[in-house]
Amino acid sequence: MSNDSTTGDATPRPGWRGRTAFALLRASLLVSPRPAALAIRTVFARTGAQTARVLDRHAPSGTRTERDRRYGEGPDALLDVHRPADAEGPLPLLVWVHGGAFVGGTKDELAGWFRLLASHGYVVAAPRYSLAPGHRYPTPVRQVAAAVRHLCAHADELGIDPARVVLAGDSAGAHIAAQLAAVVTTPGYGDQLAVAAPLTADALRGVVLACGPYDARLAGTASSPAGALLIKATLWAYTGRRxxxxxxxxxxxxxxxxxxxxxxxTLLTVGNADPLAAHTTALLAALDREGVDVRTLLWPPDHRPALGHEYQFALDTDEAQAFLARLLEFLGDGLGDLRARP
Structure with missing residues (x-):
C-alpha cells in the first residue's frame, strides 16, 4: 500500500502513516512536549546530514580547525575554532550559532560553511549549546555568552582581535545571536535574562541573522497544522511551559x-517561502524604527523557485551564492576586508 494518496486535482495528500504519526504527536502534546521534540530532532539530524554534504563540497582547503575546545563547565560547553591556515593574526572573530528549533542541530553539520567563511580571513567560532527539552530557556544564550567571553579572554592564544567581533546564527541560532546582541547593547536586558555581556558594544561590529524566529507573538502564525505543532512543541520544550x-x-x-x-x-535574510518570514519582517521594522544600520537580502513573494527555511546553505543554488556574497561584503565593511591586505 502506498504511503501517499493523490486526489483528482493532483495535489499530494499525506498517507495514512503520516496522518497517524501526526495524530500521535498531537496527542502527546496533551501530556508532554518531549515525544514531538525528539521526533523533530530526528528529522533535523537527517536533513542536517544532507546539508553537511553540500557544504563540505564547497569548503576550500587551506583552513585549520581546533575541535571541541572547552569554553566552560558541562558536557556541552565545547566549541570549534576555524581559521585560515596561513593568515597572521590578530584576525576578526565571527561567532556563528547553529539552528535546530532549540531541540536539535549541531555545530558539526555546518563545519563546511565555517571553513568556507574562515578562508576569507576570519576566525570562525562555532559553539555547541544545550538542547531542549533537557535544558531550558535562556540556557543557550548564557552558554553562547560564555563562549564569546572565553574566546575574547584567549584572544592572544587564538589569534583573535577582540575589538572586531560579529555574532551570527541561523534559525534558532539567529534568535540566540540576536538576544546576545541585545544583551550587549540594551541596558537592563541582560539583567532580565541573567546574562552578563561578554564584550562591549564598540567591539560588537555586526550581527548576521538568517531565517530566525524573533517574536513570540507570531508563534500562532504557522501556515500549516504541522508548522503549528512544531512551534508548540519547541516552545514548550524550550521554556518548560505549556x-x-x-x-x-x-x-x-x-x-x-x-x-x-x-x-x-545587521544583515537579515529569509526565504520567500520560509514559514518564519514574518519574524524577519517584525525585527526589520523594529530595527528601522530605532535607526539601526540594516542590510537585507529578501526575496519577492513570487520569486521562483520558492525559497524555504535555511535556503542559504543550499550552495549549489544562485540564491545561496547571492547570500554568501552579501555576507562577505557585510563582513568586509564591518570588520575590515582582509582580502585586500598584502
Whole structure:
C-alpha cells in the first residue's frame, strides 16, 4: 500500500502513516512536549546530514580547525575554532550559532560553511549549546555568552582581535545571536535574562541573522497544522511551559521589544517561502524604527523557485551564492576586508 494518496486535482495528500504519526504527536502534546521534540530532532539530524554534504563540497582547503575546545563547565560547553591556515593574526572573530528549533542541530553539520567563511580571513567560532527539552530557556544564550567571553579572554592564544567581533546564527541560532546582541547593547536586558555581556558594544561590529524566529507573538502564525505543532512543541520544550505565550518569559524572548539605536549593524535574510518570514519582517521594522544600520537580502513573494527555511546553505543554488556574497561584503565593511591586505 502506498504511503501517499493523490486526489483528482493532483495535489499530494499525506498517507495514512503520516496522518497517524501526526495524530500521535498531537496527542502527546496533551501530556508532554518531549515525544514531538525528539521526533523533530530526528528529522533535523537527517536533513542536517544532507546539508553537511553540500557544504563540505564547497569548503576550500587551506583552513585549520581546533575541535571541541572547552569554553566552560558541562558536557556541552565545547566549541570549534576555524581559521585560515596561513593568515597572521590578530584576525576578526565571527561567532556563528547553529539552528535546530532549540531541540536539535549541531555545530558539526555546518563545519563546511565555517571553513568556507574562515578562508576569507576570519576566525570562525562555532559553539555547541544545550538542547531542549533537557535544558531550558535562556540556557543557550548564557552558554553562547560564555563562549564569546572565553574566546575574547584567549584572544592572544587564538589569534583573535577582540575589538572586531560579529555574532551570527541561523534559525534558532539567529534568535540566540540576536538576544546576545541585545544583551550587549540594551541596558537592563541582560539583567532580565541573567546574562552578563561578554564584550562591549564598540567591539560588537555586526550581527548576521538568517531565517530566525524573533517574536513570540507570531508563534500562532504557522501556515500549516504541522508548522503549528512544531512551534508548540519547541516552545514548550524550550521554556518548560505549556502557556508560554501568557508567561512573562515571552516578553524577554521577543527581540523586537529589546532593540535600541545601539544595536549593531545587521544583515537579515529569509526565504520567500520560509514559514518564519514574518519574524524577519517584525525585527526589520523594529530595527528601522530605532535607526539601526540594516542590510537585507529578501526575496519577492513570487520569486521562483520558492525559497524555504535555511535556503542559504543550499550552495549549489544562485540564491545561496547571492547570500554568501552579501555576507562577505557585510563582513568586509564591518570588520575590515582582509582580502585586500598584502
Amino acid at each position: 502557556d508560554f505565550l501568557e508567561h512573562p518569559a515571552a516578553r524577554t524572548f521577543s527581540v523586537p521589544d529589546h532593540v535600541t539605536p545601539r544595536f549593531p549593524a
